Amino acid sequence: MLDTSHISSFQRSHGQARIVLGxxxxxxxxxSGSAKAMLPRATAGLPEIVFLNTSGGLTADDQLEYGVELRSGTRALAxxxxxxxxxxxxGNAASSHVRLSIGKNGWLDWLxxxxxxxxxxxxxxxxxxxxxxxxxCLLLEIIVLGRLAMGETVSHLHLRDRRVVRREGHILHHDALALNDAGLRRLDGAAMLNGARAMATLTMIAPHxxxxxxxxxxxLNEPGVTSxxxxxxxRLVLRFLARDDWPLRRQINRLLAALRPNSLPRIWQV
Known part of the structure; x- marks a missing residue:
């Protein structure tokens, strides 16, 4: 039998991936580490960047960083x-940091x-x-509390999630979400999630x-989704709540088709 009494801590995952496009x-x-960035060959539409965390997920003390820099006049999807x-x-919370830099007259869909x-x-x-x-830019964030198809519930949680958009150093948009055990106990209230277990925010930042x-x-007419x-x-800011992530994804897919001329990421196709 393997003696693990001398092991004081588990191995942690650290990953960084950054790409610059012109x-x-x-x-x-x-x-480096568990973070990878790939550029599938695209035949039409925007260049696509696909990030991957090869560790399979995040747990205590893991650190993950993704970065995209678009040079002037560059348009892309990540x-x-x-x-x-x-x-x-x-132990300590996992850390995830996404840094997106978009040059003059550029555009990024972060989906x-x-x-x-x-x-x-x-x-x-x-x-x-x-x-x-x-x-x-166009920014999407989808959060699901547990695997809904497996009937899982979440009763213990620490989440601190922030999105900050700046133009030439000045804050244009700041969106934050915090959830803990006490907050989870109140989620079913009408002022909170009202029974939803999947939520999303879609934000477009542009003068038009x-x-x-x-x-x-x-x-905004998908059954089972409150929008x-x-x-x-x-800015254009859209928020969504649903008891299940599938109708939420269908609603978001239709919205993206209305907002952008290019097709959805190929890896999304279901």
Whole structure:
């Protein structure tokens, strides 16, 4: 029998992946540990960047970083190969940091697949976006509390999730979500999630973003999904709640078709 009494800590996962794209293609790529970045061959539409965490998920003290830099005039789409999973953590929270830099007149669609939070998960995540003059972005975040098809429930959780968008150093958009055990006990209230276990936010940052408000409201009609849309100056913000992630994904897919001329990430096809 293996004697593990001398082992004081488990091995932790650390990963960093960063890619730089210009109008003619890849400029630089750096990756280490469990984080990988891939560029599937695209025949049409935007260049696609696909990030992958080969560790299979995040637990205590894990660290994951993704980065995209688009040079002036560059347009691209970035996503993840599969859902990110945050597992039960015994110790410090896992850390996830996404850094997106978009050059002058550039555009990035950041469309990661969902994050699944398991019971006992602890995750601190920050998504930072730096926009140059004339640049814009579309940002998606989907969070699912447990594997709904397996009937899982989440009663213990630590989540600190922030998204910050700056243009030339000035904050344009700051969105934050915090959940803990006490908050989970109140989630079923009408002022919270009202029984939902899947939630999402889709944000467009661009001077013309409010112009889409009417057309997106016309497609907020997926059964089982509660949706709301607002259009502050220079932004379009949509929020969604659902008891199941499948109708949520169907609703988001239709919205993305209304907001962008390009097809969905090929890895999303189901």
């Amino acid at each position: 109008p003619r293609g890849i400029v630089d790529l750096a990756q 996503t993840t190969q599969t859902a990110e999973r945050a597992y039960r953590a015994e 990661p697949q969902e994050t699944i939070l398991f019971d006992g998960a602890a995750l601190d995540r920050v998504t930072e976006v730096d926009l140059a003059a004339g640049a814009g 973003a409010p112009d889409f408000l009417g057309c997106v409201r016309d497609v 709301a849309a607002s259009a502050p100056p220079g």
